[in-house]
């Protein structure tokens with residue numbers, strides 16, 4: 001886990017990853033920092049700087065990020081992302097630079113971190129469910145992401161089960177789970193007693209009242 | 224002919240007519256008349272009977288799009304239009320004086336439709352008036368009507384791309400809700 005020491009309230013910048021840590025781990029430290037700050041609801045901002053590009057100032061409290069970069073060309077595989085935290089207070093003025101859709105940044109960071117694997121704080125066998133949908137009118141997605149979201153919003157499921165349910169997109173499951181977690185919409189439910197465990201029903205059953213209309217709409221609209 | 228009726232609900236000026244125009248393959252049928260209530264929604268015309276549009280899926284399958292008139296004096300039409308629908312897209316204009324109250328009002332009114340199929344909330348006109356955030360809609364819904372599975376998106380009802388995402392998500396959510404429970408859930412009766 002990255003060093004998460006605070007700056008002691010003086011507003012000074014603190015580098016989260018230690019300098020010796022500057023190996024090729026792309027967005028991983030950034031994802032860890034966002035997750036930690038969200039988890040403890042710390043009054044902290046985070047500055048992310050992928051390689052030598054424009055920094056992103058992440059303000060989880062205001063649900064915005066500030067940057068001159070509008071993410072049309074998001075660096076999915078940076079060599080190194082500088083991560084610094086700073087103390088914020090609600091009375092602070094908004095940071096300089098255009099305010100942008102934080103959901104878009106978190107969605108991208110989540111899907112680009114941990115080399116396509118699951119974030120270390122998530123478990124392949126724990127039951128999860130979504131408490132909200134990402135704002136899909138504003139973030140890039142595929143039909144798979146919509147199907148995965150619909151499933152997880154309505155059914156408590158483990159990552160292992162999702163991989164089985166979506167075999168064609170199994171590789172994209174962990175990244176999407178990381179993204180849900182950074183967005184703060186992934187709920188981890190307590191493990192069920194063994195007696196309650198029944199066999200998983202096959203995925204093919206998952207189409208009823210409108211008889212699989214989604215797949216024909218997808219073809220119709222060329223999604 | 225397989226038909227799926229989707230209802231567009233929500234208060235006056237929320238964007239129901241615009242949303243149907245964004246999605247329909249045919250020139251939508253509109254029943255607009257001069258708006259005599261410029262206080263509730265400051266626009267020249269308002270729907271007085273219904274909006275109608277359709278999406279052709281194939282030679283034997285259609286999605287029919289019905290829009291209700293937003294004014295409560297046409298409420299008798301709402302029940303008529305609800306009858307055959309499988310789900311609804313509830314548009315709420317974020318420049319409304321009480322958008323969260325409006326969301327809850329229409330969710331309650333069309334509860335039977337939610338139970339039968341499903342619903343999506345689409346927050347429109349956020350560019351016109353600064354209302355609650357999407358998180359605030361979610362929290363208000365969870366607090367007032369716990370246990371509902373309703374996606375909430377921000378949209379511009381004039382955007383075909385965005386309205387397609389909303390409708391597609393409605394259909395996926397209806398089908399997901401109808402699917403068998405996983406091994407971690409209580410079976411539904």
Ligand SMILES: Nc1nc2c(ncn2[C@@H]2O[C@H](COP(=O)(O)OP(=O)(O)OP(=O)(O)O)[C@@H](O)[C@H]2O)c(=O)[nH]1
Nearest residue numbers: 235236237238239240241269270293347348379380
């Ligand atoms: N700026 C902006 N305008 C929008 C948006 N969505 C819809 N509109 C416009 O808002 C106005 C009202 O939309 P309508 O589609 O007439 O609303 P309605 O729900 O049909 O209203 P009633 O028929 O009166 O119940 C129209 O001029 C739309 O083009 C949006 O997201 N942003």
Ligand SMILES: [Mg+2]
Nearest residue numbers: 239240269270
């Ligand atoms: Mg209308």
